[in-house]
Amino acid sequence: MGTEFLNIVESNDAKKIIESFFNQLYALESENIPVKNSYNRIAFQDIYSEIELPLFDKAIMDGYAIKAEDSFGASGNKPKVLKCIDSIGAGSNSEKTLKNGECIEISTGAPIPKGADAVVMVEYSEKIEDSNDIAIFKSLAPNINIAKKGSDIKKGELILRKGNILNPVKVGLLSAEGIENLDVFKKPKVSIISTGNELLNQSEKLKPGKIYDINTNLIKGAVLSSGGKVNIKGIVNDNYNKLKNMIEESVQESDIIICSGGTSAGVGDILKKVIDELGEIIIHGISIKPGKPTLVGRIKYKLIIGLPGNPVSAILIYYILIDLNIKAMTGSSEKNTIKRKQYKLAKRIHSAKGRMEYHLVEIKDNEIYPIIKDSGAIASLSFSDGYIKIPKFVEMIDAEEIVEVNLF
Numbered sequence: 001m002g003t004e005f006l007n008i009v010e011s012n013d014a015k016k017i018i019e020s021f022f023n024q025l026y027a028l029e030s031e032n033i034p035v036k037n038s039y040n041r042i043a044f045q046d047i048y049s050e051i052e053l054p055l056f057d058k059a060i061m062d063g064y065a066i067k068a069e070d071s072f073g074a075s076g077n078k079p080k081v082l083k084c085i086d087s088i089g090a091g092s093n094s095e096k097t098l099k100n101g102e103c104i105e106i107s108t109g110a111p112i113p114k115g116a117d118a119v120v121m122v123e124y125s126e127k128i129e130d131s132n133d134i135a136i137f138k139s140l141a142p143n144i145n146i147a148k149k150g151s152d153i154k155k156g157e158l159i160l161r162k163g164n165i166l167n168p169v170k171v172g173l174l175s176a177e178g179i180e181n182l183d184v185f186k187k188p189k190v191s192i193i194s195t196g197n198e199l200l201n202q203s204e205k206l207k208p209g210k211i212y213d214i215n216t217n218l219i220k221g222a223v224l225s226s227g228g229k230v231n232i233k234g235i236v237n238d239n240y241n242k243l244k245n246m247i248e249e250s251v252q253e254s255d256i257i258i259c260s261g262g263t264s265a266g267v268g269d270i271l272k273k274v275i276d277e278l279g280e281i282i283i284h285g286i287s288i289k290p291g292k293p294t295l296v297g298r299i300k301y302k303l304i305i306g307l308p309g310n311p312v313s314a315i316l317i318y319y320i321l322i323d324l325n326i327k328a329m330t331g332s333s334e335k336n337t338i339k340r341k342q343y344k345l346a347k348r349i350h351s352a353k354g355r356m357e358y359h360l361v362e363i364k365d366n367e368i369y370p371i372i373k374d375s376g377a378i379a380s381l382s383f384s385d386g387y388i389k390i391p392k393f394v395e396m397i398d399a400e401e402i403v404e405v406n407l408f
Helices: 011-025 168-176 215-226 240-253 271-278 311-329 379-383
Strands: 030-034 063-066 080-088 102-106 118-121 125-127 133-136 158-160 181-185 189-195 229-236 256-260 280-284 286-289 295-299 302-307 340-345 356-364 367-370 386-390 402-407
Touching (some): 011 280, 011 286, 011 295, 011 311, 063 080, 189 215, 189 240, 215 229, 215 256, 215 311, 240 271, 271 302, 286 311, 311 379, 356 379
Parallel strands (some): 080 102, 189 256, 286 356
Antiparallel strands (some): 063 102, 080 133, 125 133, 280 295, 356 386
């Protein structure tokens, strides 16, 4: 018959207990990395500009730098003619000071020469053949087509807030500031262990009674999507000493250990015994479907979480109990991490009254369809877009009702 589950808790209580242990065990830490490698990382502190952008008054169009007053009254029928005395390309400069009746050819991004206060676009100008004279066909006000120094960002201005996700735009801004390195939240390192005599690596040949290990890559992808770093420990069979040694190694190497399989109350499940010897059991069993056999323990100030062996149960428990906590360790705010959306339910769902229940769902034509398969059905994973929660005292959600979907 095996032993009964110990310390069975409600799912909401389990969430609070695990969050509390994350808060106790893991202080938020930073690491300094190159800006060029910072995409999708999270800023550890506010960053202020040390320079002005633009660094100088610059042209925002190709054309001619002029004194605006020299263009007054110019039109297509009555152009003003100016003498071109120099040319400035991007990355170069002119030492000449513009006088009335003169202009300087200029490229986009080039610094405005002394004496100029406007740029006439090349489309409104024409070079007069066999001369240095330029005909101007448009009247301009001062500062037209010029980006003034500091008009974008002033020195000392806040340019990146603590907790901001470094998207391509923010990485580009830091690069424009000449910043080479910055402090970001350190990614927690997560060891992943799959347990079971029946498991094979994908490189091995299938044998009677054996199956390929799904959960290692499944949980690896989930941890990476949460912002963690992955330490794959591989497969260990149902051998007490081998599992114990692998967990002891993982405690030294990682912040968090996630095992899949070995959490039920059967004779062959040994994870609980290993944690009992090395540390303490916090939770063994959650009033939830699927995922009742979930196990949570602590070893030397490291959290170890035993997920059910069934892949659907394993991934649902990961997203329900672990995902947000790992994201919080990386500095993600709730605003950045939670992806929820409301949809109309296409088909009625029945639920077993008495415990919290979760269902995978597929989104089609802006409606959700429950994927009604057991927790070991692998095909359900490939079609699922997220999951919905059914409260413990609800026995049915009818078609056409609006429900909230937690999106993967």
